[in-house]
Amino acid sequence: MSGGYRFARFPLVRRSGPLVFRVQCEVCAEIGPQAETGDAAMMWAVLHLDDHPGRELFRELSSTPYRAEPHS
Ligand SMILES: [Zn+2]
Numbered sequence: 001m002s003g004g005y006r007f008a009r010f011p012l013v014r015r016s017g018p019l020v021f022r023v024q025c026e027v028c029a030e031i032g033p034q035a036e037t038g039d040a041a042m043m044w045a046v047l048h049l050d051d052h053p054g055r056e057l058f059r060e061l062s063s064t065p066y067r068a069e070p071h072s
Contacts, residue, residue, distance in 0.1 A: 004066070005066075010068045010069060010070060010071065011068070011069050012066045012067070012068055012069075013066060013067055013068075013069050014064060014065070014066055015065050015066060015067040016065075017065040018036065018065075019062045019063065019064060020034050020035075020036075020062065020063045020065075021034070021035045021036070021037060021038045021040070021041035021060065021061065021062050021063075022034055022035065022041055022060075022061045022063075023041045023042055023044050023045050023058050023059065023060055023061065024058065024059045024061055025045070025048055025052075025055050025057070025058055026057035026058060026059055027052075027054075027055040027056075027057055028052070028055060030048065031061070032044025032045070032048065038060050038062070041060065042058075042060070045058045
């Protein structure tokens with residue numbers, strides 16, 4: 001993970017704050033609710049598999065908070 005991204009119009013800077021986790025089914029692309037931990041997010045996969053047998057491929061998504069900073 002980088003500390004930021006620099007674009008011509010503004011830099012995006014990593015800001016403090018927790019990561020956010022979600023889980024996506026790779027068969028139907030449905031995404032579960034946001035959670036504070038990967039373990040909590042993965043609970044959705046269990047429920048999704050109960051509702052849709054055979055959908056056995058999942059992906060954990062974690063997101064990092066950023067802030068766009070104006071040029072000084
Ligand atoms: Zn699915």
